[in-house]
Amino acid sequence: MIRLEDVTRRYGDKTAVDSLSLEVAEGEVCVLIGPSGCGKTTTLRMINRLIEPTSGHIFVGDRDILSMPAEELRRGLGYVIQSIGLFPHLDVAANICVVPRLLGWEKQRMAERVDELLALVGLDPAAYRHKYPRQLSGGEAQRVGVARALAADPPVLLMDEPFGAVDPLNRERLQAEFARIQRELKKTVIFVTHDIDEAIRLADKVAIMRDGKLQQFNTPEEVLNHPANKFVHDFVGADRALKRLVRVRVADVMRSPVTVLADADPISLQEAAGRRRFAYVVQPDGRLLGWLDTRSLAEGTRPAAAMTQMDVAEASVRPDDSLRDALSRMLGLGFRSIAVTDKNDVLLGEVTFAAVEDVMTEGDEHVSNQPTEAPE
Amino acid sequence: MKERRSIGVATVVVAALAFSWLVSAQGLWQSFLRALFPAQPVVLMPRDTLAAFVLQHLALVGISSALTIAVGIPLGIFVTRRSGREFRGLVVAATDLGQTFPPVAVLALAMPVLGFGFWPTVMALFIYGMFPVVSGAISGIESVPKAVLEAAEGMGMSPWQVLLRVELPLAARVILSGVRTSVAINIGTATVGAAIGTGGLGVPIIGGLAVQNMAYVLEGAIPAALLAVLADAALAQVEAAVTVQEAAAG
Ligand SMILES: Nc1ncnc2c1ncn2[C@@H]1O[C@H](COP(=O)(O)OP(=O)(O)OP(=O)(O)O)[C@@H](O)[C@H]1O
Ligand SMILES: [Mg+2]
Numbered sequence: 272m273i274r275l276e277d278v279t280r281r282y283g284d285k286t287a288v289d290s291l292s293l294e295v296a297e298g299e300v301c302v303l304i305g306p307s308g309c310g311k312t313t314t315l316r317m318i319n320r321l322i323e324p325t326s327g328h329i330f331v332g333d334r335d336i337l338s339m340p341a342e343e344l345r346r347g348l349g350y351v352i353q354s355i356g357l358f359p360h361l362d363v364a365a366n367i368c369v370v371p372r373l374l375g376w377e378k379q380r381m382a383e384r385v386d387e388l389l390a391l392v393g394l395d396p397a398a399y400r401h402k403y404p405r406q407l408s409g410g411e412a413q414r415v416g417v418a419r420a421l422a423a424d425p426p427v428l429l430m431d432e433p434f435g436a437v438d439p440l441n442r443e444r445l446q447a448e449f450a451r452i453q454r455e456l457k458k459t460v461i462f463v464t465h466d467i468d469e470a471i472r473l474a475d476k477v478a479i480m481r482d483g484k485l486q487q488f489n490t491p492e493e494v495l496n497h498p499a500n501k502f503v504h505d506f507v508g509a510d511r512a513l514k515r516l517v518r519v520r521v522a523d524v525m526r527s528p529v530t531v532l533a534d535a536d537p538i539s540l541q542e543a544a545g546r547r548r549f550a551y552v553v554q555p556d557g558r559l560l561g562w563l564d565t566r567s568l569a570e571g572t573r574p575a576a577a578m579t580q581m582d583v584a585e586a587s588v589r590p591d592d593s594l595r596d597a598l599s600r601m602l603g604l605g606f607r608s609i610a611v612t613d614k615n616d617v618l619l620g621e622v623t624f625a626a627v628e629d630v631m632t633e634g635d636e637h638v639s640n641q642p643t644e645a646p647e
Numbered sequence: 648m649k650e651r652r653s654i655g656v657a658t659v660v661v662a663a664l665a666f667s668w669l670v671s672a673q674g675l676w677q678s679f680l681r682a683l684f685p686a687q688p689v690v691l692m693p694r695d696t697l698a699a700f701v702l703q704h705l706a707l708v709g710i711s712s713a714l715t716i717a718v719g720i721p722l723g724i725f726v727t728r729r730s731g732r733e734f735r736g737l738v739v740a741a742t743d744l745g746q747t748f749p750p751v752a753v754l755a756l757a758m759p760v761l762g763f764g765f766w767p768t769v770m771a772l773f774i775y776g777m778f779p780v781v782s783g784a785i786s787g788i789e790s791v792p793k794a795v796l797e798a799a800e801g802m803g804m805s806p807w808q809v810l811l812r813v814e815l816p817l818a819a820r821v822i823l824s825g826v827r828t829s830v831a832i833n834i835g836t837a838t839v840g841a842a843i844g845t846g847g848l849g850v851p852i853i854g855g856l857a858v859q860n861m862a863y864v865l866e867g868a869i870p871a872a873l874l875a876v877l878a879d880a881a882l883a884q885v886e887a888a889v890t891v892q893e894a895a896a897g
Contacts, residue, residue, distance in 0.1 A: 321797070321800060321801060342803045342804070342805050345803035349800060352797060356795045358793035358799070358813060358817075370802050370803060373804065420802075572809075617830060
């Protein structure tokens with residue numbers, strides 16, 4: 272979908288981007304990452320021709336971008352920047368409709384699109400449509416920025432540190448929403464960030480750059496498991512094992528739990544518990560109530576009376592959460608396993624500490640301190 | 648918001664009507680100035696009626712300011728374009744110089760070229776009022792946030808679309824305050840034109856100073872001051888009209 276061939280950009284003596292070659296397949300999220308000044312923004316802006324390459328070729332959907340008018344190219348590439356750049360004199364609806372208006376859409380269609388997009392990015396259309404940018408919080412403004420980039424349904428999104436200016440809590444929320452939107456829309460995305468956690472969380476492919484040169488271009492798993500050289504190794508950080516957890520969803524490793532019904536008979540309880548010591552207590556509709564220690568059960572007590580009640584929202588994770596979320600919950604609660612529930616508190620499974628450990632250690636190997644050539 | 652604006656517009660219209668009535672009430676001025684200066688045998692300059700002086704003055708200011716705006720704003724825009732950026736320093740320096748010159752000197756320089764009378768004065772005022780308009784246009788456009796421009800360009804607006812849909816709307820307020828300053832300066836400076844026989848409210852002022860008749864001076868000065876206040880109020884309404892959206896956003 273997007274292909275960079277030997278792209279170089281020089282500023283005087285300085286080479287901001289040095290014969291960079293990249294290929295991003297349709298529907299993939301490619302995250303460009305590297306230290307400040309390594310040429311991420313320059314690379315991104317060459318793709319929409321805000322900067323012209325000194326040499327090399329860039330193709331978007333098999334067309335050399337130099338062969339089409341810059342304006343036409345840009346209308347097909349959604350663009351989100353860290354400083355957002357909403358138009359202060361236009362309300363939210365008009366901001367979102369900038370590109371549709373350039374394309375000459377009809378009023379009705381634009382109004383429908385605004386509502387659809389606001390809902391998509393998690394803002395109530397009725398409440399936000401007619402607000403002005405300065406009435407929005409940073410997170411809201413960034414959501415509008417994303418909606419604006421998506422307005423004319425461009426196949427490609429270029430995002431330059433889109434969540435760089437929001438606080439960490441909102442940042443995680445925006446990342447989660449971006450991941451959800453991306454699962455739904457399947458855009459081809461080039462995403463610039465400073466934040467390795469963000470990269471690992473969102474990327475299908477990570478491109479790590481240094482001084483304008485590509486160091487490694489591969490899946491997050493590969494980058495974590497097999498850093499191409501010392502720079503990548505150090506850049507990814509010492510907690511590679513923990514980072515790996517971000518890539519694995521709870522749903523992928525959960526196992527079925529031992530459960531008992533709250534009003535079950537004490538005898539059948541002993542059988543149900545089998546060899547496992549702890550069991551979850553659920554209602555007939557599957558909703559989680561608490562847990563109990565089968566060995567300390569006195570004869571004749573019903574599970575409902577013997578169980579320890581749980582604050583289910585606090586003490587469980589969702590199937591879409593990452594293993595890192597699961598681990599930090601477990602550590603926070605001091606448990607060796609954690610329940611997985613859906614949004615109605617229905618118990619779906621459990622994740623054990625051992626399963627988390629397995630993921631952390633898998634594919635772990637020593638990395639030589641010898642820098643190796645960056646692979647193509 | 649809308650209501651407050653229409654009240655503002657109505658006030659300006661009423662004030663303008665009151666002003667035109669006032670300057671055509673020759674008798675009123677006569678008795679007012681006679682009461683102030685009982686010793687003066689003649690208190691109104693006989694050369695023309697006050698209404699005629701005002702009309703001449705309006706013509707001078709109107710034409711010169713229109714020219715200033717028509718040239719100054721595009722000039723300001725031009726030097727903020729990629730193609731005109733290299734002229735920015737030159738233009739700012741030149742307009743600055745135009746304002747540093749005393750208006751009489753500008754007149755003196757314009758005279759050999761354009762001769763006596765109306766057009767040399769228009770020319771002088773045109774040059775003299777240029778600085779606030781050009782610098783207003785430049786600073787207005789340069790105050791548009793870089794991120795907003797990057798977004799506009801990145802979304803596929805052509806340079807013209809960026810100018811018309813983003814830069815000018817966002818710069819309008821600053822541009823208009825430059826125009827306001829320029830018009831105010833022009834109304835005052837236009838009185839100097841009388842020195843080279845232009846007419847306008849400068850005639851009774853300069854004539855009055857020459858023959859030491861303070862009544863004449865006031866006949867010119869009071870309407871000139873009122874006119875300046877009135878023009879400023881009218882332009883303030885225009886300014887409010889173009890910035891109303893932003894104000895609503897605040
Ligand atoms: N217009 C310019 N003129 C000269 N040098 C420039 C220009 N733009 C960028 N550079 C240089 O090119 C290099 C790459 O810049 P770029 O903005 O692409 O970095 P980046 O990876 O996006 O950094 P950051 O993470 O800080 O945003 C930097 O060293 C920068 O100083
Ligand atoms: Mg950057």
